[in-house]
Amino acid sequence: MFTPTQLKNILQKADILEEKEFKKLNKAAQSKNVPLQEYLIEKKIIPEDLLYNIAANYFKVSSVNLKSKIIPKDVLNLIPETIAQTHKIIAFEKVNKKLKIATLDPQNLQIFEFIKRKTNCEIEVYLTTPESIKNALNQYRKLLETEFEKITKEEVTKGHEKLKELIKDQPVAKIIESLLDYAITERASDIHIEPYEKKVVIRYRIDGILKNVLTLPKDTLAGVVNRIKVLANLKIDEHRLPQDGRFKLSTERYKVSFRVSIIPVFDGEKIVMRILQESSKMITLEELGLESKPLEITKRNIKKPYGMILVTGPTGCGKTTTLYSILHILNTPDVNITTIEDPIEYQIPGINQSQVNSKIGFTFANGLRTLVRQDPNIIMVGEIRDKETAAIALNAAMTGHLVLSTLHANDAVTALPRLLEMGILSFLVASTCNIIIAQRLVRKICHNCIQSITLDKKEIQELKKQVDLETILKTLEREGTISSAKEALNSMLFYRGKGCQECHGEGYKGRIGIFEVLEVTKEISQALKKNITTEDLREIAKKQKMISMIEDGFIKAKSGITTIEEILRVTKE
Numbered sequence: 001m002f003t004p005t006q007l008k009n010i011l012q013k014a015d016i017l018e019e020k021e022f023k024k025l026n027k028a029a030q031s032k033n034v035p036l037q038e039y040l041i042e043k044k045i046i047p048e049d050l051l052y053n054i055a056a057n058y059f060k061v062s063s064v065n066l067k068s069k070i071i072p073k074d075v076l077n078l079i080p081e082t083i084a085q086t087h088k089i090i091a092f093e094k095v096n097k098k099l100k101i102a103t104l105d106p107q108n109l110q111i112f113e114f115i116k117r118k119t120n121c122e123i124e125v126y127l128t129t130p131e132s133i134k135n136a137l138n139q140y141r142k143l144l145e146t147e148f149e150k151i152t153k154e155e156v157t158k159g160h161e162k163l164k165e166l167i168k169d170q171p172v173a174k175i176i177e178s179l180l181d182y183a184i185t186e187r188a189s190d191i192h193i194e195p196y197e198k199k200v201v202i203r204y205r206i207d208g209i210l211k212n213v214l215t216l217p218k219d220t221l222a223g224v225v226n227r228i229k230v231l232a233n234l235k236i237d238e239h240r241l242p243q244d245g246r247f248k249l250s251t252e253r254y255k256v257s258f259r260v261s262i263i264p265v266f267d268g269e270k271i272v273m274r275i276l277q278e279s280s281k282m283i284t285l286e287e288l289g290l291e292s293k294p295l296e297i298t299k300r301n302i303k304k305p306y307g308m309i310l311v312t313g314p315t316g317c318g319k320t321t322t323l324y325s326i327l328h329i330l331n332t333p334d335v336n337i338t339t340i341e342d343p344i345e346y347q348i349p350g351i352n353q354s355q356v357n358s359k360i361g362f363t364f365a366n367g368l369r370t371l372v373r374q375d376p377n378i379i380m381v382g383e384i385r386d387k388e389t390a391a392i393a394l395n396a397a398m399t400g401h402l403v404l405s406t407l408h409a410n411d412a413v414t415a416l417p418r419l420l421e422m423g424i425l426s427f428l429v430a431s432t433c434n435i436i437i438a439q440r441l442v443r444k445i446c447h448n449c450i451q452s453i454t455l456d457k458k459e460i461q462e463l464k465k466q467v468d469l470e471t472i473l474k475t476l477e478r479e480g481t482i483s484s485a486k487e488a489l490n491s492m493l494f495y496r497g498k499g500c501q502e503c504h505g506e507g508y509k510g511r512i513g514i515f516e517v518l519e520v521t522k523e524i525s526q527a528l529k530k531n532i533t534t535e536d537l538r539e540i541a542k543k544q545k546m547i548s549m550i551e552d553g554f555i556k557a558k559s560g561i562t563t564i565e566e567i568l569r570v571t572k573e
Contacts, residue, residue: 001104001130002055004036014054016046033451034498048129056127059106066092066102066132071139075099078119081140081178082185087111088501090128090136097121102128102136130501140182172223176231180273182213184254187510189275193228195221195268207443207511208316218267225262225269232260240264244343248278259343276345282328283321291555293479294517294547297435301519302326305377307434308397310384312409318441318513319406320345323380326404327351330378339380340367356382364389372396381405387422394424397432411549412438412518413538416528430520430528438516438549440570442562445495446503450560455492466568467550475551481558495560512561514570516549 002010004026011017017025029039041048049065056063071092078091078099089111093100099121101112106127116123179202183191188204200221202214229236232245242263249256259274285295302309309326311319324346331337331350342356342364352374354367364381365388371379372392383406384390397403409415415436419429455463463469473485482488497507518524523540547555553567 001035001037006055007036007040010051010055010058011046013058016054035448038449038500048131052127052129056106059127061106062124062126064092064100064102064126064128064132066090066128066136069136071136076136076139078121079115081137082181083111083114084137084140085185088130088133089115090133091115091119092126092136094121098124100124100126102126102132104128104130104133134501172227176224176227179214180249180258183275184249184256191271191273191275193224193271193273195265195270197267200224200268207506207508208441209443221268225271228260228271228273229262232258234260234262239269246343259345278346282348283325285322285325285329288318288322288325288515289513289556289561290515290517291479291547291552294515294552297517297519298326298437299329301434302330302402304402304434306397306400306402308394308432309402309404309434310407310415310436311405312407312412312415312436312438313440314408316441317439318511319439320382322437322439322513323404323406324348327378327380330402335377336375337378337380338371338374338376339382340364340371341380341382365392368392368396372401376401378402378404383407384419387424390419390422390424391428394419394428394432398428409438412436412516412546413541414534415518416520416524416537417534420528420531426528426531430525433520435520436518438518439513440549440553441511442514442553442556442566442570443506443508444510444512444562445560446497446500446507446509448502448509449498449500449507450495451498452493452495455494457490460489460492463564466572472551472554475547476554476558478545479547479555481555494557494564496563496565507563508566512556514549514553514556514562514567516547516552518546519544 008022011022012019025040025045026036029036032039034042037051040046041051053063069092071090075091075094078094079089079101084090087103087108088105089101089103089108091099091101099115099119101115101123103125104127106125112123112125179191183204186204186206188206190205192203192205192210194201194203195218198218200216200218201212202216203210204213226236229243231247233247234243234245242261245260247258247260249258255278257276257278259276261272262269285298290298301307311322313319327337327348331348336352337350338352338354340354340356344353344355347353354371356362356364356367364383364385368379368381368389369392379396379401381389381393381403384393393403393405407415407418409418415438416429416433420426460469470485470489473482473488476482476488477485497503499505499507503509518541521544523544524537527537527540550567550571553562553571556562557564557567
């Protein structure tokens with residue numbers, strides 16, 4: 001995308017817009033919070049193809065249209081897909097030692113020099129449109145499908161000679177490598193390989209949402225499954241029992257672990273691979289999305305020498321990441337931190353991490369009993385699933401240890417009655433729990449295509465049917481997010497992503513947490529000992545000005561971080 005200065009020079013040199021008109025349009029684009037180039041094309045002031053043609057003349061390069069051009073495989077692959085995606089650059093034709101490349105930025109001399117050295121070719125630069133680049137990038141995926149179609153089904157039995165040939169088959173290895181690399185480039189958290197009667201569907205989970213990537217012939221399944229089993233060091237002749245494994249990929253661009261789960265289903269074996277970024281720096285509590293007041297409560301409570309810190313929420317809501325962020329703060333040379341996890345997602349230097357192994361009786365409860373004898377200051381238990389684990393964890397918290405764990409509960413308040421339902425004595429819960437953190441993950445608005453929206457009275461009325469809007473607005477006013485709750489009821493300004501090339505038309509890019517932090521105060525402790533109802537506990541929490549999860553979500557929606565739709569999607573019961 002051209003800068004406003006570049007656009008001004010391009011259009012004035014072509015005698016398309018005078019400076020006065022340009023300033024007027026630029027001001028209009030800014031008022032709508034839309035990039036100028038997008039505004040000009042959307043308002044049909046200048047067609048996209050014409051803009052890029054005159055831009056090519058301005059930059060003194062040729063232009064090319066790749067929308068319907070089929071690029072030869074050997075030419076396309078001269079530039080790796082990851083580089084093509086990152087820099088929006090495509091190799092589309094090669095004649096002898098001259099390579100023609102299409103780009104959106106004809107002044108990116110550094111990448112041109114890199115391609116020249118890599119391909120040992122003279123580079124001829126062409127300017128093209130974003131739509132052309134998008135079409136060309138899709139051809140990488142089509143190549144992947146073609147490669148898969150070349151694989152034929154092999155019946156594999158233990159000791160079969162053809163097994164070795166299948167595993168060593170280069171196309172299979174290359175295809176799996178491409179699938180993994182593409183998933184990392186697309187910021188996927190999981191890869192699903194799902195067999196059906198006549199096809200195999202590959203899906204990526206990106207920002208919490210599953211998206212179809214490829215649909216493959218059924219006869220590709222055996223090769224793919226066995227290649228992944230070899231990588232994860234699993235039994236290749238076992239097709240009836242679930243298997244779990246792990247492997248790593250390390251390149252100049254990334255260092256990643258893949259946690260592999262294979263389970264037999266009706267039409268074959270389904271594979272899910274969780275992608276764990278090993279090279280990523282630890283995310284801070286601020287980066288996770290904790291607002292100032294909940295953050296202050298959390299930091300104050302993790303400094304306590306003993307007690308229980310619980311993080312609650314459904315599977316995949318980032319509970320473990322929050323615990324790791326807390327451990328990173330607590331991880332100093334003068335304390336002994338020990339964990340019992342299932343599985344160990346990230347290895348943290350300076351922390352003793354143990355993996356649950358139920359096959360040999362090393363459960364959370366048994367592991368926790370042993371950890372207490374390891375002279376720890378801080379203990380992390382991956383999950384409290386039963387009464388036995390809960391009782392040991394809470395007793396450890398009462399006898400001088402700081403215990404961190406997760407629990408499945410809908411919100412922070414219901415976590416306390418959940419422990420009581422497990423059969424834990426109320427006085428033990430009341431005297432050991434420091435804070436309960438409940439959380440969900442929401443998608444963030446893509447800031448390349450963010451735009452404001454104003455809800456009219458009809459939309460506000462519809463919203464009132466779904467949430468307690470008046471209470472939420474009072475909280476937003478109290479927290480300084482809005483100036484007046486009363487005024488906000490008449491007209492409400494929020495944001496959304498329009499959808500652009502950067503976010504693949506989704507309008508979202510990345511995720512952030514919405515939180516509910518309940519501090520177990522003296523009032524709540526006393527109420528717990530009286531076995532009062534969940535609703536009574538919630539009323540006490542409200543009087544203590546606890547920000548609920550949906551209120552935290554609306555604060556982020558009002559600040560342009562996420563959308564109302566996302567908040568409602570993850571908080572609806």
